[in-house]
Amino acid sequence: MNELLNNILFLPEQASTFAERVDRLHYFVITVTMLSSLVVGTAAVFFFFRYRRRKPNQATEYVVPSVKTEFLFVSLPLVFFLTWFVIGFRDFVFVSTPPKDAMDVYVMGKQWMWKFSYPEGPNGVNVLHVPANRPVRLLITSRDVLHSFFVPAFRIKMDAIPGRYTQTWFEATKPGTYQILCTEYCGLSHSKMLGEVVVLSAEEWDAWVKEQRKGALQNRQDALADMSLEPHPARMAEQGQKVAAEVGCFKCHTVNGEPHIGPTFLGLYGRTETLDTGRTLRVDEAWITQSMMDPGAHLVAGYPNVMPTFQGKLTGPQTAAIVEYIKTLRVPDIRTDASQGPVYEPIQ
Ligand code: CUA
Numbered sequence: 001m002n003e004l005l006n007n008i009l010f011l012p013e014q015a016s017t018f019a020e021r022v023d024r025l026h027y028f029v030i031t032v033t034m035l036s037s038l039v040v041g042t043a044a045v046f047f048f049f050r051y052r053r054r055k056p057n058q059a060t061e062y063v064v065p066s067v068k069t070e071f072l073f074v075s076l077p078l079v080f081f082l083t084w085f086v087i088g089f090r091d092f093v094f095v096s097t098p099p100k101d102a103m104d105v106y107v108m109g110k111q112w113m114w115k116f117s118y119p120e121g122p123n124g125v126n127v128l129h130v131p132a133n134r135p136v137r138l139l140i141t142s143r144d145v146l147h148s149f150f151v152p153a154f155r156i157k158m159d160a161i162p163g164r165y166t167q168t169w170f171e172a173t174k175p176g177t178y179q180i181l182c183t184e185y186c187g188l189s190h191s192k193m194l195g196e197v198v199v200l201s202a203e204e205w206d207a208w209v210k211e212q213r214k215g216a217l218q219n220r221q222d223a224l225a226d227m228s229l230e231p232h233p234a235r236m237a238e239q240g241q242k243v244a245a246e247v248g249c250f251k252c253h254t255v256n257g258e259p260h261i262g263p264t265f266l267g268l269y270g271r272t273e274t275l276d277t278g279r280t281l282r283v284d285e286a287w288i289t290q291s292m293m294d295p296g297a298h299l300v301a302g303y304p305n306v307m308p309t310f311q312g313k314l315t316g317p318q319t320a321a322i323v324e325y326i327k328t329l330r331v332p333d334i335r336t337d338a339s340q341g342p343v344y345e346p347i348q
Pocket of ligand 1: 110146147182184
């Protein structure tokens, strides 16, 4: 049934855990709406003949439907729409909540290519290597204009926005090569902004990572020598620390837990901060990035709004590197109640 509908609707193959969920809802909606259209259409044609004017001056009878019929006509479609909403909402929550053990990959769109960097090492242009049957979280941003990251076979699509990180995730179900498209008109070569996801089996993945590491070690010194170069294969956190020192983050932010002119970086990621507006906010990649680009947007309570913007001063990869660096600054378990928030792991 799945395969039949897949063919009738000319859908791309299903290669992620999310694809089947999306398609199931799609099939449900399209089957019900097509059948309803058929019933309505057939009835219209039938009535057209059945109730045609037979004699001149014959008036059509005035029909007042019963409350029961009215109720049926309103409630039946409503039940369907609400059911679709519930299924769709559950799917939305599913695709918006990456599993905790997901592997992170940074994705940067620029006119006109996709760049991928892994916190642990290798980088890639237009080709994203991932293991099969393992959740992968994508942290997506753009260096210039709006782009949109779309993998039809995975049924995932997410905007790439300059100065901000958006996220989505997927778990590929079978090894193979899948098309990446840009689905936001971004200039002359928008239609050529293509890439591919190469899904590797567990063994192939291990071999690939090993190979990348070998190359990474050789290139690390060169890469560290020039931070403005990208893509480079050195570890992102390591670069991040260096960039942060260069641009002067440490003049106002400590890494030992003591508040200074700005909040300390230690344990910042994942912490729940109270803002000057009284709102609370869980610190994530998006907030850290926004605070670099537009520091006053969400100010942590008790700190002055004195930080300059780094919009245009940091490249996409540099920003990502600083975010990765801050993420490594964890404090040993400071909470006793895990339900209050994340429990930090000891520093390695
Ligand atoms: Cu990038 Cu269209």
